[in-house]
Amino acid sequence: MFTAAAAAIIVAMIIMLFRAIAGPTVYDRVLSVNSFGTKTVLLLAVLGFLMGRPAFLDIALLYALINFIATIAILKFFRYGRLSASMADMDLIRGDRR
Amino acid sequence: MLLAEAVAPASELLAESEFPGLSAAFAVEIFILAMLAATAFAMIRMRQLFGVAMLSGIYSLLSAAFFVALDAVDVAFTEAAVGAGVSTVLVLSGIALTAKRELPVDRERTFLPLAIVLVVGAALVYATIDMPAFGDPNAPANVYVGAQYIERTPEDIEVPNIVTAVLASYRGFDTLGETVVVFTAGLACLLLLGAGSIRGGGRHDDEEH
CATH class of the missing domain: 1.20.5 (Single alpha-helices involved in coiled-coils or other helix-helix interfaces)
Structure with missing residues (x-):
């Protein structure tokens, strides 16, 4: 059953990879990378059971966290053009609230 | 081509049912390596640098998954944190300072780098021939102090992970x-x-x- 799950995840990864390579817009690529990261987390979890060591679930959890942070950073970059500019904008927004 | 090569182990895996866990993990490794190669070729072909940065993130995720499949969990941790997390952001901020697209290179100027890469790659492949097999108990890394660490860690340190015991205590x-x-x-x-x-x-x- 784990073999079937791994095969299904790998098929999904190949589809994501195709979209990341072919994707015409930036949004296609960002979304495919994020989704690919999720598939990697799932693959690691299944791989742990395939290799008989479910302790790999910890690594899958870490990957989930890193994937989330990386996606936030990419989107922040895409929104503000550079990573440092976003802080200034956020400060301005906070200043308006006061 | 790459996919066709990778599908073959999967059909073998369905045929032999004596060691389903082992061969399934092997098929997953083959698939990961095939996707790594496909990603690398796509990165070389692509001219839009934002897409290349995205693909390098995918490449890091795939290689981290491959390290986990090879049991190098600590290396995989580092690759996931540095490769997929930090370096994608660093590459993106580098793109913000330079151009959005890669300029095409003259065909004459590509021969020397290609030759250097081929020579270095051939040297590395030649060097791997002398290396012991993966997980070989008689390999130099496993005979000298490695066996001592494995034997003594449960009594000396009482930590289940030997890598942690070596790094943090020994x-x-x-x-x-x-x-x-x-x-x-x-x-x-x-x-x-x-x-x-x-x-x-x-x-x-x-x-x-």
Whole structure:
């Protein structure tokens, strides 16, 4: 059953990879990378059971966290053009609230 | 081509049912390697640098998954944190400072780099021929102190993970030195860049008003 799950995840990864390579817009690529990261987390979890060591679930959890942070950073970059500019904008927004 | 090569082990895997876990993990490794190669070729072919940065993130995720499949869990941790997390962001901020698209290179100028890469790659492949097989108990890495670590860790340190025991206890002073070096480097970078730039937003505000 784990073999079937791994095969299904790998098929999904190949589809994501195709979209990341072919994707015409930036949004296609960002979304495919994020989704690919999720598939990697799932693959690691299944791989742990395939290799008989479910302790790999910890690594899958870490990957989930890193994937989330990386996606936030990419989107922040895409929104503000550079990573440092976003802080200034956020400060301005906070200043308006006061 | 790559996919066709990778599908073959999967059909073998369905045929042999004696070691389903082992061969399934092997098929997963083959698939990961095939996707790594496909990603690398796509990165070379692509001219839009944002897409290349995205693909390098995918490449890091795939290689981290491959490290986990090879049991190098600590390396996989580092690859996931540095490769997929930090370096994608660094590459993106590099793109912000330069151009969005890669300019095409003259065909004459590509021959020398290609030759160098081929020679270095052939040398590396030649060097792997002398290496012991993966997981070989008689390999030099496993005969000398490695066996001692494996035997003594349960009594000496009482930590289930031997890598953790080696890093944090047997080589504790070494790890402490490394941590001090990294901490000093980070501190020096912060001092050089200016501590105020951490909260650059406030300073930016002052300049504007």
